[in-house]
Amino acid sequence: MPPRWPRKPTREDPAYRKLEDRINFAVHVAAFTAVNSGLWFFHTLDSDWVPWVAKVTLTWLPVLVGNAVYIFAIADYSPLPLSPTVNPDPNGES
Template sequence: MPPRWPRKPTREDPAYRRLEDRINFAVHVAAFIAVNSGLWFFHTLNPAWVGWVQWFTLAWLPLLVGNGVYIFAIADYSPAPLSPVESTDPGDA
């Protein structure tokens, strides 16, 4: 059974935004592993076919690490301060 979110999910909710960012990072890690393992497998079979595989991995890995550092160390998931909202009630004028 999938987990349920106790309230309506929005990007303004800090807890939901944190969870969404971490799930997104997990999907990116899975894609990195799947694509790179496939490329390295074919590179092992025929090194001339994918000679650029090491450059591809070395280009993607720092982006993935940077994304992880941002999500786990830099991102601020504290609640945003409430902005003043103008009244739409015609009796307030």
């Protein structure tokens, strides 16, 4: 049974932003794992066919680690401040 969100999901909701970022990270890890393992499998069969597999791994892995550092250490999921109220009178008089 899929999880249910108790309210309408919006990007302004800090809990929803956190969940969305973690799900996107999980998809990123899954794509890295699938593509990388496939490339290394074919590299093992014939190293001349995919000689650039190490470059792909060494380029993609720091991006993945950077994504993890941002999500788990840097990202601020506190509530977003409300936009300032706009005064309808340009002179500031009520």
